[in-house]
Amino acid sequence: MTLTLPERLSRELAGLREQGLLISPRVLETANRARTRVDGRDVVNLASNNYLGFADHPEIKARAAEYLHTWGAGAGAVRTIAGTLTIHEDFERQLAEFKHTGSALVLGSGFTTNQGVLGTLLQPGDLVVSDELNHASIIDGLRLTKATKKIYRHSDPDDLDRVxxxxxxxxxxxxxTDGVFSMDGDIAPLGRLIEVARKHGAVTYVDDAHGSGVLGEAGRGTVHHFGFETAEDVIQVGTLSKAWGVVGGYAAGHADLRQLLINRARPYLFSTAHPPAVVGALSAALELVQRDPSFMERLWDNTRFFKAELARLGFDTMGSQTPITPVLFGEPEAAFEASRRLLDEGVFAVGLGFPTVPRGQARIRNIVTAEHTRDDLEHALTAYERVGRALGVIGG
Structure with a gap:
C-alpha cells in the first residue's frame, strides 16, 4: 500500500521524539538584544548571532525607515527584470569597497548564496575539495553541482595537499572552507590552506558568515584577517544577517565574478530583490562599524572574559577562538536539560545535538555580543556554575 503523507509525517516526528531530537523553537517576545524576553521571562540572551548588537540599533533602524519611506516596501521584481534599484547597486559598491575586492553581489540569504555561487562556478570535470565540517549550505550547494567532490580533514592543510x-x-x-566554523568557533588556517591551494592551482572559496563583522580590520572578515582580501584567486561569500543584524548573502571577489553571477546564479535570477528597508539597514551597518571601533572592541573584551571564566569553572569550550563559545555536554539529553535549567535561571542558551553537531558532541553554543554588559555575563556565569554542578558536568 502506498505510504500516505500523514503516515510519513507521523513516522518522522515519532523518530525524532524517540531520539530526543525534536526541536520546538523558543519564541522571543521582545527585540533580539543582549537582554530579551522568552516564555514570559526576562533573560540574558546567549543564543543570538547578533555579534555587534546591530539588530535593534537605533541608527540602523532609522536608515531602514528612511529607505522604506523613500523607496517603498518592496523592490517589486527580480533583479534582472525590474527589481534593481539604485540603492541596490550603491550598496554593492559600498560592500566591495569594504571588503577590498573587485566586485560584490548581494543575494537573498547566505544559504542561497552558496547554492548560487558554487552552482555557477563548478562544472563537470572540475574538482572541489571541502572541509569535513563545512556548513550545511555548502554541503547542499555542492550536491547541486556535477563537479568531482572530495573531503579533507577539518582544518588540515596536509590532508588537503594529499587530496x-x-x-x-x-x-x-x-x-x-568556512572562515569561522559555526559550531566549534575555531578559525580556518587560511594562510596554510591558500598556500596549498596555490601549489595545486586551486581557487580558495571562503564562507565567512561568522567572520564578517568579527575578524579583520573593522570587521572585514577572515580573509582580511589573514591578508588575502585583494587576491584574485580567493572568493568570499557570507551572510548579512549575523554581525550586520539584517538579512541577505553576498559574494565578493574578482571583478568579473559579479557579472557572471548576475547571468548564471539561479537564486539571484529567480528571487525578488531585497526590500529597500533591508538595503538601508545594511548600508548603515557598514558605515557604523567603520566609524566606531568600540563595537568590535566590546565584542572581543566580552569574549575573552566569558571564555576565561567558563574555563576557570571547569567547562570544556572545545578550543573556540571566537565569540562562538560552545560548552560541551556530550549527549543531547544533557545539553537540552542544561538549556532548560539555564532558562529557569534567566539565561537563554540553546542546546544542540545530532545532526547539527556530531553524535557524542552535544553542546550549548553561546555567543556573547558587543551589547552584553559585565553584569549580563556574570549573571550567565553564575547560572552556568549552578547548572553545571547540579548536572555533574563540573566539580563541586
Missing part, C-alpha cells in the same frame, strides 16, 4: 595531489584534473580546482 589535491591524488585527484588531478584539467578543470577548475576549488578548495572550500
Amino acid at each position: 589535491l595531489a591524488e585527484n588531478p584534473t584539467d578543470g577548475l580546482k576549488m578548495v572550500v
Whole structure:
C-alpha cells in the first residue's frame, strides 16, 4: 500500500521524539538584544548571532525607515527584470569597497548564496575539495553541482595537499572552507590552506558568515584577517544577517565574478530583490562599524572574559577562538536539560545535538555580543556554575 503523507509525517516526528531530537523553537517576545524576553521571562540572551548588537540599533533602524519611506516596501521584481534599484547597486559598491575586492553581489540569504555561487562556478570535470565540517549550505550547494567532490580533514592543510595531489584534473580546482566554523568557533588556517591551494592551482572559496563583522580590520572578515582580501584567486561569500543584524548573502571577489553571477546564479535570477528597508539597514551597518571601533572592541573584551571564566569553572569550550563559545555536554539529553535549567535561571542558551553537531558532541553554543554588559555575563556565569554542578558536568 502506498505510504500516505500523514503516515510519513507521523513516522518522522515519532523518530525524532524517540531520539530526543525534536526541536520546538523558543519564541522571543521582545527585540533580539543582549537582554530579551522568552516564555514570559526576562533573560540574558546567549543564543543570538547578533555579534555587534546591530539588530535593534537605533541608527540602523532609522536608515531602514528612511529607505522604506523613500523607496517603498518592496523592490517589486527580480533583479534582472525590474527589481534593481539604485540603492541596490550603491550598496554593492559600498560592500566591495569594504571588503577590498573587485566586485560584490548581494543575494537573498547566505544559504542561497552558496547554492548560487558554487552552482555557477563548478562544472563537470572540475574538482572541489571541502572541509569535513563545512556548513550545511555548502554541503547542499555542492550536491547541486556535477563537479568531482572530495573531503579533507577539518582544518588540515596536509590532508588537503594529499587530496589535491591524488585527484588531478584539467578543470577548475576549488578548495572550500568556512572562515569561522559555526559550531566549534575555531578559525580556518587560511594562510596554510591558500598556500596549498596555490601549489595545486586551486581557487580558495571562503564562507565567512561568522567572520564578517568579527575578524579583520573593522570587521572585514577572515580573509582580511589573514591578508588575502585583494587576491584574485580567493572568493568570499557570507551572510548579512549575523554581525550586520539584517538579512541577505553576498559574494565578493574578482571583478568579473559579479557579472557572471548576475547571468548564471539561479537564486539571484529567480528571487525578488531585497526590500529597500533591508538595503538601508545594511548600508548603515557598514558605515557604523567603520566609524566606531568600540563595537568590535566590546565584542572581543566580552569574549575573552566569558571564555576565561567558563574555563576557570571547569567547562570544556572545545578550543573556540571566537565569540562562538560552545560548552560541551556530550549527549543531547544533557545539553537540552542544561538549556532548560539555564532558562529557569534567566539565561537563554540553546542546546544542540545530532545532526547539527556530531553524535557524542552535544553542546550549548553561546555567543556573547558587543551589547552584553559585565553584569549580563556574570549573571550567565553564575547560572552556568549552578547548572553545571547540579548536572555533574563540573566539580563541586
